Amino acid sequence: MSNSSNPLHPLQSEGRDPISRRSFLKGTGAVAAGGVLAGGVAEGRGAGERDARAQEVAVLRGALEIELDVNGRKTKVRVEPRTTLLSTLRSRLVPPLTGSKEVCDQGNCGACTVIVDGRPAYSCMQLAVDMVGREIRTVEGLGAPDALSPVQEAFCAHDALMCGFCTPGFVVATTACLERNPHADLGEIQRGIAGNVCRCGTYPHIFDAALAARDAMAGAAKGGK
Amino acid sequence: MASTPSARAETRWKPRAEQTVLNADIRRLDGPLKVTGAARYSHDVRVPNMVYARLLLCPYPRAKIAKIDVEPARAVPGVVYAEPLKDVASGEGVLYQGDDSVLAVVAAETPEAAEDGLRAIVVEAEELLPPVVTVEQALEPDSPPVGPGGRGGGGPRRESEPATSGDETAARAALEACDVVVDATYRLPVQHHACLETHGMVVEYRGGEEATVYASTQAVSGLAGEAAQALGLARERVRVVTQHMGGGFGSKFSLGLEGGVACRAARDLGRPVHLMLTRKDEFLMAGNRSGSIQHMVGGASADGAFKALVTDCIREGGQGGGALPSHPYIYSVESAFHMARSVYTALDSSRAMRAPGHPQASFAIESMVDELAYAIGMDPLEFRMRNLEDEVYHRQLGRVADEIGWGAHPHKTAPGKPDAEGHAVGIGFGVSVWGGQGRPPSSCGVRIQPDGSISASICTQDLGTGVRTLVAAIVAEELGLRPTDVTPRIGDSDLPPSAGSGGSVTTGSVAPPVKEAAHAAREALEAKVAVALNCDPAGLRWKDRQVFVEGEPSRALTWEQACATLGEPLSVRGEWRAELTGRGVHGAQAARVRVDALTGAIHVEKMVCVQDSGLVFNRLAYRSQVNGGMIQALSYGLLEQRVFDPDLGLMLTANLEDYKIAGALEIGEIVAIPDDDDPRQEAIGMAEAPVIPGHGAIANAVFNACGVRIRELPLTPDKVLMGLAERS
Numbered sequence: 001m002s003n004s005s006n007p008l009h010p011l012q013s014e015g016r017d018p019i020s021r022r023s024f025l026k027g028t029g030a031v032a033a034g035g036v037l038a039g040g041v042a043e044g045r046g047a048g049e050r051d052a053r054a055q056e057v058a059v060l061r062g063a064l065e066i067e068l069d070v071n072g073r074k075t076k077v078r079v080e081p082r083t084t085l086l087s088t089l090r091s092r093l094v095p096p097l098t099g100s101k102e103v104c105d106q107g108n109c110g111a112c113t114v115i116v117d118g119r120p121a122y123s124c125m126q127l128a129v130d131m132v133g134r135e136i137r138t139v140e141g142l143g144a145p146d147a148l149s150p151v152q153e154a155f156c157a158h159d160a161l162m163c164g165f166c167t168p169g170f171v172v173a174t175t176a177c178l179e180r181n182p183h184a185d186l187g188e189i190q191r192g193i194a195g196n197v198c199r200c201g202t203y204p205h206i207f208d209a210a211l212a213a214r215d216a217m218a219g220a221a222k223g224g225k
Numbered sequence: 226m227a228s229t230p231s232a233r234a235e236t237r238w239k240p241r242a243e244q245t246v247l248n249a250d251i252r253r254l255d256g257p258l259k260v261t262g263a264a265r266y267s268h269d270v271r272v273p274n275m276v277y278a279r280l281l282l283c284p285y286p287r288a289k290i291a292k293i294d295v296e297p298a299r300a301v302p303g304v305v306y307a308e309p310l311k312d313v314a315s316g317e318g319v320l321y322q323g324d325d326s327v328l329a330v331v332a333a334e335t336p337e338a339a340e341d342g343l344r345a346i347v348v349e350a351e352e353l354l355p356p357v358v359t360v361e362q363a364l365e366p367d368s369p370p371v372g373p374g375g376r377g378g379g380g381p382r383r384e385s386e387p388a389t390s391g392d393e394t395a396a397r398a399a400l401e402a403c404d405v406v407v408d409a410t411y412r413l414p415v416q417h418h419a420c421l422e423t424h425g426m427v428v429e430y431r432g433g434e435e436a437t438v439y440a441s442t443q444a445v446s447g448l449a450g451e452a453a454q455a456l457g458l459a460r461e462r463v464r465v466v467t468q469h470m471g472g473g474f475g476s477k478f479s480l481g482l483e484g485g486v487a488c489r490a491a492r493d494l495g496r497p498v499h500l501m502l503t504r505k506d507e508f509l510m511a512g513n514r515s516g517s518i519q520h521m522v523g524g525a526s527a528d529g530a531f532k533a534l535v536t537d538c539i540r541e542g543g544q545g546g547g548a549l550p551s552h553p554y555i556y557s558v559e560s561a562f563h564m565a566r567s568v569y570t571a572l573d574s575s576r577a578m579r580a581p582g583h584p585q586a587s588f589a590i591e592s593m594v595d596e597l598a599y600a601i602g603m604d605p606l607e608f609r610m611r612n613l614e615d616e617v618y619h620r621q622l623g624r625v626a627d628e629i630g631w632g633a634h635p636h637k638t639a640p641g642k643p644d645a646e647g648h649a650v651g652i653g654f655g656v657s658v659w660g661g662q663g664r665p666p667s668s669c670g671v672r673i674q675p676d677g678s679i680s681a682s683i684c685t686q687d688l689g690t691g692v693r694t695l696v697a698a699i700v701a702e703e704l705g706l707r708p709t710d711v712t713p714r715i716g717d718s719d720l721p722p723s724a725g726s727g728g729s730v731t732t733g734s735v736a737p738p739v740k741e742a743a744h745a746a747r748e749a750l751e752a753k754v755a756v757a758l759n760c761d762p763a764g765l766r767w768k769d770r771q772v773f774v775e776g777e778p779s780r781a782l783t784w785e786q787a788c789a790t791l792g793e794p795l796s797v798r799g800e801w802r803a804e805l806t807g808r809g810v811h812g813a814q815a816a817r818v819r820v821d822a823l824t825g826a827i828h829v830e831k832m833v834c835v836q837d838s839g840l841v842f843n844r845l846a847y848r849s850q851v852n853g854g855m856i857q858a859l860s861y862g863l864l865e866q867r868v869f870d871p872d873l874g875l876m877l878t879a880n881l882e883d884y885k886i887a888g889a890l891e892i893g894e895i896v897a898i899p900d901d902d903d904p905r906q907e908a909i910g911m912a913e914a915p916v917i918p919g920h921g922a923i924a925n926a927v928f929n930a931c932g933v934r935i936r937e938l939p940l941t942p943d944k945v946l947m948g949l950a951e952r953s
Binding site for chain 2: 095108142144164206
């Protein structure tokens with residue numbers, strides 16, 4: 001168990017040559033490490049775009065200040081290259097955004113799902129430094145207790161939650177699914193939220209809520225025209 | 226103004242037909258907080274000057290430790306605290322995997338720095354000892370005993386003394402006289418609670434004499450004393466707060482080693498400490514549902530009487546005893562003998578998990594019942610009816626059979642075969658039982674202000690069951706209000722105490738004192754309102770946020786006007802009363818599966834549950850609970866299994882990728898039906914019951930579909946394919 005001879009030992013911080021697994025990946029140009037998408041199979045970026053981005057990669061070291069666009073608000077925050085978006089939201093932003101939950105911290109459960117440039121993503125699998133210039137929406141940005149979004153309202157009406165710890169992730173995943181596919185049927189909704197898990201067993205009511213939200217959003221869109 | 230309940234008419238629940246708030250779909254009051262991320266869980270607590278703590282766990286179950294050097298961790302930028310938690314100098318090693326694996330703690334300004342600190346600690350093991358992580362290893366003659374008692378006590382034990390019930394000689398003689406005998410061994414794996422919020426807490430202590438502990442716990446009232454002791458503070462100076470918690474399922478009753486360490490670090494630092502287990506640590510040290518190996522010999526007569534049963538069971542609870550109720554469990558057997566013992570492994574102790582022991586016992590007995598029924602060529606539903614004494618089960622089984630389509634099912638007394646596409650459809654059944662009575666001490670305070678605001682305070686906790694909403698709804702029913710008119714205050718050890726939430730006791734513990742307090746508040750209000758309306762208080766009725774004289778709706782006050790008659794705040798208390806609660810619930814479940822004979826995959830098309838519980842307070846939350854029970858059983862039946870490498874002693878499933886729980890694509894149609902034929906006017910908890918029979922029903926449905934009897938969970942495709950191969 002001794003790790004004193006580990007050449008990648010990430011002891012250093014604050015400008016002293018920090019290397020961690022994530023920053024190592026980052027430093028070697030493995031940009032796609034941050035590209036795992038929630039809710040199904042990741043669609044890779046185009047090869048050309050990937051190459052272009054790889055050439056832009058600079059090796060980042062130490063703590064650095066970045067600006068993130070979270071829920072329409074530009075926020076400066078100090079992170080390390082290895083800091084995940086989830087950790088940034090929950091522990092570094094002031095005030096912190098703790099709606100996105102840390103459950104597995106390795107892309108297994110969906111509790112930390114956010115929407116990045118319109119697509120659902122596990123925020124535990126995104127590096128904060130990779131999120132610069134992107135539009136990030138968290139559960140807090142979708143609505144407020146006294147101004148619920150249609151999905152949030154439907155979750156309440158259909159009791160699509162119990163302990164509630166997975167709920168923000170399901171609300172975000174459902175929102176992303178319906179924004180991308182406003183006519184999603186039950187099967188498409190189930191696939192859209194298949195990257196999220198709930199231990200209390202609220203799935204049947206989540207299905208009910210998602211279908212009701214879809215209909216409410218369609219009705220609102222029609223009424224608006 | 227304080228008034229205490231005095232001599233008055235005894236309170237009782239309104240008949241269902243007269244209820245205007247209860248027995249309906251009531252929206253969860255904390256729903257808006259939970260769907261927007263505004264609900265703050267222990268994990269989410271951020272207080273000034275807080276540090277994040279992490280534990281270093283030994284990955285091997287048993288080891289002699291030569292060195293734990295935390296100095297390198299102390300040198301890591303951001304780390305403010307690093308302490309060994311083993312006294313290596315006096316030879317303290319690791320005896321088992323679980324809380325005994327914790328070697329050191331680190332606290333730092335950020336979670337990442339705390340992890341850096343953990344990686345910096347240098348640990349040297351003098352020797353890694355033989356793992357002893359499976360029952361088979363534990364029973365090998367040359368294997369060292371690793372059971373409890375290893376540190377102090379009478380020395381480690383290999384197994385417990387067997388406990389028996391019934392007459393073995395008579396049961397064996399009865400087996401001889403049976404027309405059919407089935408000899409089978411049923412095996413269940415260790416299951417994890419897998420609470421999405423891991424165990425842990427934030428201990429807000431800044432020196433001095435007071436502390437607040439934000440704990441993810443099922444027992445807020447009980448935890449305050451434990452935390453006070455760990456902090457070395459007076460009980461009245463320590464407050465435990467749990468407004469929301471992300472699942473417990475029986476695993477979160479005590480402070481735990483992690484809580485003790487968090488308290489110690491906070492005390493040493495004089496700073497608030499955030500210590501929530503990582504997902505991996507949660508799997509390694511936060512408890513589990515015990516596994517079991519149940520050997521059964523059962524016999525029946527040709528006409529369908531369950532005549533004899535001899536069982537010999539092993540409970541696999543790691544360092545714990547495990548749980549298993551005696552067989553024949555719910556069924557009536559003329560002559561039965563039951564024997565069970567615990568076999569200890571060097572692993573984390575089992576803890577209570579939703580209906581402790583019952584899902585294990587249910588799987589074995591429901592499988593045996595099914596095997597006997599098919600062995601005599603009898604409809605397994607009819608065989609169950611024949612051997613279940615309680616008429617409630619007959620009614621409930623009939624209902625689920627109708628819902629699942631048993632009447633029209635083509636093969637009831639013998640299994641089916643795959644169709645041309647390779648699909649085989651089958652149906653199976655199971656039943657459940659639970660107690661569900663509440664208990665004292667449990668009391669509630671109701672306060673009404675002259676401006677009409679009203680609160681109900683009781684130190685219970687909402688694990689996701691909806692008890693917060695229940696508190697408000699009971700008060701609203703009593704006073705003709707809406708649940709949203711009432712502010713429920715729960716989850717704070719400074720409030721009037723109530724029971725920990727385990728064993729489905731919460732509804733039975735909370736509902737009576739809330740009802741009593743609301744009733745007392747109503748009587749106190751009526752005394753004032755009667756003066757204002759110049760009427761007899763006995764003639765007052767409360768409805769739609771108004772109080773009026775019965776038969777004269779124009780002689781009325783609005784809720785606010787009525788409260789204004791108080792002049793000063795009204796504060797009343799209600800205490801638990803046994804007469805408002807009851808005991809004993811029943812449930813029946815059916816599952817319909819489609820087995821793919823080519824891949825071995827089992828798809829659960831539909832599950833149905835009929836569940837009783839006396840009164841149904843919130844039909845929406847009720848269905849959520851019953852759905853959740855069925856889905857957890859489905860997940861247990863099809864997917865969940867803790868796996869160890871027996872040679873290295875390493876857990877191979879310590880994450881949510883390798884330890885799979887059911888997701889949106891694994892469940893089929895789930896139908897929860899409250900049993901409205903239950904006449905009891907009592908508050909009874911029922912949430913354990915729906916988790917008990919589902920996996921057994923699924924296994925029975927697999928047999929009915931294709932003739933493959935799987936006696937070991939989980940019901941994975943390889944077992945289906947092996948079974949099909951053996952049949953053909």
